[in-house]
Amino acid sequence: MSDSSQIKRIAIVGGGTAGWMAASILARSLPGTGCVITVIESPEIGTVGVGEATIPPIIDLLRLLNINEGDFVRHTQATYKLGIKFTDWTRTGHSYWHPFGAFGTMINLRPFFHAWHKAKAANLAPRFNDYSLCAALGDAGKFRFPDATAQGPAAGLRYALHFDASLVAQYLRSYSERLGVTRREATVAQVTLREDGFIDELLFSDGSRLQADLYIDCSGFRGVLVEGALKTGYINWSEWLPCDRAVALPTELPAHRPPFTEANCRAAGWRWRIPLQHRMGNGYVYSSAHISDSEALDDLLSAVPEKPSADPRFLRFVTGRRKLLWNRNCVALGLASGFLEPLESTSIHLVMSGAYKLLEHFPNLSFAQENIDSYNNEVIQEIERIRDFIVLHYRTGRSDTPLWQHCQSMQLPASLQERIELYRRTGRIRYKAGELFTDLSWFYIFDGIGMLPESYDPLIDVVTVEQLQEILKSIAQANAAAANGVPSHDSYFAIGTKPR
């Protein structure tokens, strides 16, 4: 490939989490290519200012970027997350976990959840927390790091972070600037296109301009390039994910910071609680067709015991995705690419994952359409599988309010309906390699919302009920041993102690 066909200039529009995360990943991965990366941040247009919960691949990103985890945790006021606890989703007072990490152990090469079903069918009354170290530690308000050298549950533990998204953007900005990324404070006022429809140049409100080969749209919901300039179009998924608003309210800290995200089901949506080192994040994600903004705020205020530390912030969104995530010489990442509501903390992950896929499909100036199609196919598959996973949460048994009645009767995406039918008949979960949410994650939600399979994998029957009872006992003992002596989650953030 000749040098003249290489991408030499990348312009990233947007300096929120998406913009700086993309800049960090690209700057770390493209050294020596002579590629100049510029991030354009508008001094007038703020960031969305929410996005506090992540999933375990965030830890892998820190490793990839060679960022010291303890340093990152200190600077972003982060706490540790062992999973999500869902309360009141099936009925008031009921809760279930989507924990990270291992659940029991494989039996006859079959996933443990088949043994779980068998144990239930045999009236062994298995207790969930005996087989999930993350859930057990979470409920006890404790936290430990995984121990790869240990045998048993401590090796299978996984965790993620809760962090202050604005501080993360600042941290990644410093990181990127150290790697040579240029920051430009300017507001894109106009975008000119070439004759072939590719983006030619950005014109800023101060009269200056910038030309690049590859443009990355991280401008948030606006989608200044992908929609504003390229008119890519949007696919709306609100028929399945009807929540379209949120109100966020930071408060003072409670007495203890739980090591998990709490997602509490409400009449017209759900509420989150996310602990950080310096504050508590709270919010209500709701459907504007079923509750007004002021009612949603009242509901949130009534449930939050701590004193607010800032004014409530209302946000509007439409769940869905751009028709194309890569259009001509523009790749959309973050909110510019679309939005799945935050129930499973997947948005920031999709930024990372989109940036990794961009590297796998890194173009030259010919912008081969086959390459662009391949990127779009991969990203669309990933987003649609995550969409199905989130929609499943809404198929909870609850039907006491108009929103929940709608959710029980709505026609599901065919891809989700297929998964549900397979699970209902066989207890099996169709899972393709590389999918973000594994069969285990799907099981947690199926089981949590009370969807019972008619049967379980017959290969589990190599163990008798008596043998299974012994296996369950030994797993529970191993979990209890791994939880023994584990410090409180709070102790990691006490004055004078350092996260690792």
Ligand SMILES: Cc1cc2nc3c(=O)[nH]c(=O)nc-3n(C[C@H](O)[C@H](O)[C@H](O)COP(=O)(O)OP(=O)(O)OC[C@H]3O[C@@H](n4cnc5c(N)ncnc54)[C@H](O)[C@@H]3O)c2cc1C
């Ligand atoms: C209610 C809610 C809760 C959420 N919770 C989570 C969560 O728990 N976990 C999670 O992973 N994600 C969550 N998200 C999503 C998460 O907030 C975003 O994915 C993430 O913050 C990335 O945002 P962004 O950088 O794409 O956009 P933004 O933060 O909006 O940044 C946009 C940037 O573009 C710039 N810009 C805009 N227009 C122009 C212009 N014309 N010229 C120049 N610059 C411009 C702005 O200045 C800004 O810097 C949540 C979202 C919402 C709405």
